[in-house]
Amino acid sequence: MRKPDPTAVSLPAVRMLRVDAEQAGQRIDNFLLRLCKGVPKSHVYKAVRNGEVRVNKGRIGADYRLQEGDSVRVPPMRLPAPGAARPVPPAVFPVVYEDDSLLVVDKPAGVAVHGGSGVSFGVIEQLRAAYPGASLELAHRLDRETSGLLMIAKRRKALVALHAMLREGLGHKQYLALVCGDWVNDKQHLRQPLLKWLTASGERRVRVDPEGRPAHTIITLRRRYGAYSLVQAELRSGRTHQIRVHLAHAGHPIVGDEKYGPDEVRAEFARLGLRRMFLHAWRLEIPHPITGTPLALEASLPPACEQVLARLQHLEPHS
Incomplete structure (x- = not known):
């Protein structure tokens, strides 16, 4: 027995x-x-x-x-015994904004927003462990490799309102990305439809495909660094890997992108100290989900990204 x-x-x-x-x-x-x-x-x-x-x-x-x-x-379910070790380690991430309805944190790169797909836990599980009794729900998502602003609703009413605003395009989410190549246009609209697919090993990918869902990204040039460019990407839709795939399809993959970027570039920047994808959700403009008050929130580039930009300024332009 x-x-x-x-x-x-x-x-x-x-x-x-x-x-x-x-x-x-x-x-x-x-x-x-x-x-x-x-x-x-x-x-x-x-x-x-x-x-x-x-x-x-x-x-x-x-x-x-x-x-x-x-x-x-709800049937009986097995729960940890009183005093048993907490299955998810609590963590508090840098808070950019917080009130009774909304929490906005600065998520580091390399941390998933939620558990699943081989990840035991993510930001939301760790926040719930750190705020026992609070009702926390992700309002949107960021790729594991992407850092920056992440919204978490603390009330159901706020979650529903945030989802509605994002669907209707009332919020503006802006990212900073370092891309390969010399970006030519000061401002460019990328509108290629995107389709999800699975590799033979079961890995999720996205590609530009006429059968895909409509997607719209606005790219603005911020600075040129010879063979690389710093651009701002504004999402006007919220498709999986949207910025990464749109930029790669345009011939300017994001530096450090393991799925859609060149391995040799990733290796080159690892030697410069950048061991992550250079994509950061840096600015968010959205009405408050309860009061309607305009919010404009920012998260500075992480030190690793700032340091690599400083290095690029002193390197000779690539041929």
Whole structure:
């Protein structure tokens, strides 16, 4: 007989919960993960797949969005025993803005925004661990290799408002990128449609394709460094890897980009001390999701990026 795990305990019984207005609109998987803190994601998704989790007495998928008044059946789930080690190490990231509804942090490069795809935890899980009891949800995402401004909603109403504003193009997200080549135009609009695809090994990629979704990036030249250029990229849509793919398709891949940039350039800049992709979400302009007050937030370039720009200023131009 299998011995019980002494480090875990079970909830005493099935729980029946009623969804209120603040909870409405959430996906059932996110609702359960917040409710059952510490329970492995695999356990939560298995409970949904097996029909142990029910809404209004019926089976649902993990992507079901809750409605006000829904009755949710939550089965007993194994939780860490009191005093057990926290499964996610808490972390506090540099705070650029915070109030009762919104948190904006400066995410470092190399840190995923959430767990999954081989990553046990990300920024959102670490923030939840650092702010126990708070209701924190990602308002948008940044690639793991990208640093800079990341918005986290602290209230459901703020999350819904932020999603609506980003869909409607009311927010302006601006990035700084160092790209290969001499960028010619002072300002250029890139509007190529983008399509997601998977490599033979299952790695997610994106390419320009007529069958893809519409995408719009505005590129503004900031400074030339011989064989490289510092540009500003403004997102007018929010597709996966949008800036990276648009710039690579234009013949100017981002320095340090492992997916869409040349290996020899990445190796060259590693010798200069830059061991990351040079893409940074540096400025955000958006109305406050609750008050409507205009917000203009900035996060300075990380020291590694500033240092490589200083080095480029003193290097001879490449032929």
